[in-house]
Amino acid sequence: MKPMSVEPAAIDQPTRQDLALSGSWTARGIGAIEHQLESVRVASKTEAIADGARIEALDTAGAWVLQKLLLRLRGEGIVVTLRGLRPEFAKLLEVVAQHVADKTGKPAPVASQPWAALERIGRSAEAAFGQTVALLSFVGESAVAFAGSVAHPARLRWRPVLYNIRSAGFDALPIVGLLSFLLGIVVAYQSAHQLRQYGANIFVADLVGLSMLREFAPLITAIIVAGRSGSAYAAQIGTMSVTEEIDAMRALGIAPLDLLVLPKILALLIALPLLTLFADVLGVFGGMLMARAQLGIDFDEFLERFVKAVSTTAYLIGICKAPVFAAIIAIVGCFQGFRTKGGADSVGRQTTLSVVQSILLVIVADGLFSIAFSALDL
Numbered sequence: 001m002k003p004m005s006v007e008p009a010a011i012d013q014p015t016r017q018d019l020a021l022s023g024s025w026t027a028r029g030i031g032a033i034e035h036q037l038e039s040v041r042v043a044s045k046t047e048a049i050a051d052g053a054r055i056e057a058l059d060t061a062g063a064w065v066l067q068k069l070l071l072r073l074r075g076e077g078i079v080v081t082l083r084g085l086r087p088e089f090a091k092l093l094e095v096v097a098q099h100v101a102d103k104t105g106k107p108a109p110v111a112s113q114p115w116a117a118l119e120r121i122g123r124s125a126e127a128a129f130g131q132t133v134a135l136l137s138f139v140g141e142s143a144v145a146f147a148g149s150v151a152h153p154a155r156l157r158w159r160p161v162l163y164n165i166r167s168a169g170f171d172a173l174p175i176v177g178l179l180s181f182l183l184g185i186v187v188a189y190q191s192a193h194q195l196r197q198y199g200a201n202i203f204v205a206d207l208v209g210l211s212m213l214r215e216f217a218p219l220i221t222a223i224i225v226a227g228r229s230g231s232a233y234a235a236q237i238g239t240m241s242v243t244e245e246i247d248a249m250r251a252l253g254i255a256p257l258d259l260l261v262l263p264k265i266l267a268l269l270i271a272l273p274l275l276t277l278f279a280d281v282l283g284v285f286g287g288m289l290m291a292r293a294q295l296g297i298d299f300d301e302f303l304e305r306f307v308k309a310v311s312t313t314a315y316l317i318g319i320c321k322a323p324v325f326a327a328i329i330a331i332v333g334c335f336q337g338f339r340t341k342g343g344a345d346s347v348g349r350q351t352t353l354s355v356v357q358s359i360l361l362v363i364v365a366d367g368l369f370s371i372a373f374s375a376l377d378l
Contacts, residue, residue, distance in 0.1 A: 025062025237337025
C-alpha cells in the first residue's frame with residue numbers, strides 16, 4: 001500500500017496585508033515553508049488577515065510554527081487576525097499558544113482572544129443554569145423519596161436520623177450557644193450608648209429581644225450549621241462518590257437518597273429549630289448581662305419589659321424560618337456531594353461550593369421572609 005500523499009504547507013500573499021495559508025501544517029508538511037517564514041513581510045503598523053480556511057491538517061508542530069509566525073508579525077506592530085480555521089484547529093492553536101511566550105513572558109494572543117471574555121460569561125451562565133436545573137431536579141427526587149418514606153414508614157432508617165440529630169444538633173450546641181451569647185452582648189453594648197442619651201435604657205429589651213428572636217438567632221444558627229454540617233454532608237457523600245461506594249449501593253439495590261439524603265434532611269428539620277430556640281435563650285441572656293452592666297437594668301426589669309415587647313408572633317417567626325433553612329442546608333450539601341467527580345481535589349471544591357451556596361441561599365430566603373412578613377404586617 002502506498003503511503004498517503006501529504007499536501008505540503010504553503011503561505012501565499014495575494015496582497016501586502018493578506019496571508020493565505022494552505023496545505024498540511026504537520027510535522028511532515030511544514031518542511032516546505034521553513035525558508036518562507038522569515039521572508040513573509042507585511043506593511044508595518046497595519047492590520048493583516050491570515051486566512052486559514054484552506055489548511056487541511058494541523059498538528060502541534062504546525063501549530064507551533066504558525067504561532068511563531070503570528071508572534072513575529074505582532075511583535076513588529078502588526079495586528080494579525082487569523083480566521084477561517086476549523087474549530088478543532090483553533091482549539092489546538094489555543095493550547096499551543098499557552099506554551100509559546102513572547103519576549104515579555106506573557107502568553108501569546110490567539111485569534112479568538114477578543115471573544116474570550118464574552119465566551120467565559122456565556123459558559124459561566126450556561127454552567128449556572130445547568131446547575132440550577134440539576135438542583136431543582138434533585139429537590140424533586142428528594143421530595144419523591146420523602147413522600148415514599150411517609151407512605152411506607154418502614155423504609156425510613158431511624159438510626160442514621162438519630163445519629164445526624166446528635167452530630168448536627170447536640171454536638172453543635174457549644175458553638176451555637178457561644179456565638180449567640182456574644183451576639184446578644186454585642187447588640188446590647190452597641191445600643192447602650194444611644195439609648196442612654198435619650199433616657200430610654202429600658203428599651204434595650206425591645207431591641208435585643210426582637211432582633212435576636214426574629215433575625216439574628218435563626219440566621220446565625222443556620223450559618224453555623226451550614227459551615228459545620230452542610231460541609232460535612234458534601235464531604236461525606238463526595239468521598240463516597242469518588243470511591244464508588246454510591247455505585248456499589250445502587251448495584252446492591254439500595255437507594256442512595258433513602259440512606260444518605262433523607263436521614264440528613266429529617267435530622268436537620270428537627271435539630272435546627274431546637275438549636276434556634278437554644279440560640280434565642282443564650283442571645284437574650286447575653287443582652288441581659290450587658291444591659292445590667294452598661295445601663296443598670298436588673299434582670300427582673302429586663303424580663304418584665306421583654307414579655308411586653310416581644311409577642312408570641314415574633315418568637316414563632318424566628319422558629320418558623322428554621323425548617324426552611326434546614327432544608328436548604330441539607331439539600332445543597334447533599335447535592336454538591338453527589339456532583340463530586342474525579343479525586344480528592346473535587347471533594348474539597350464541592351465542599352467549599354456547598355457552604356457558599358448554602359449561606360447565600362439562606363440569606364436570600366431570610367430576605368424573602370422579611371418581605372413576606374412585611375407584606376402580611378407581621
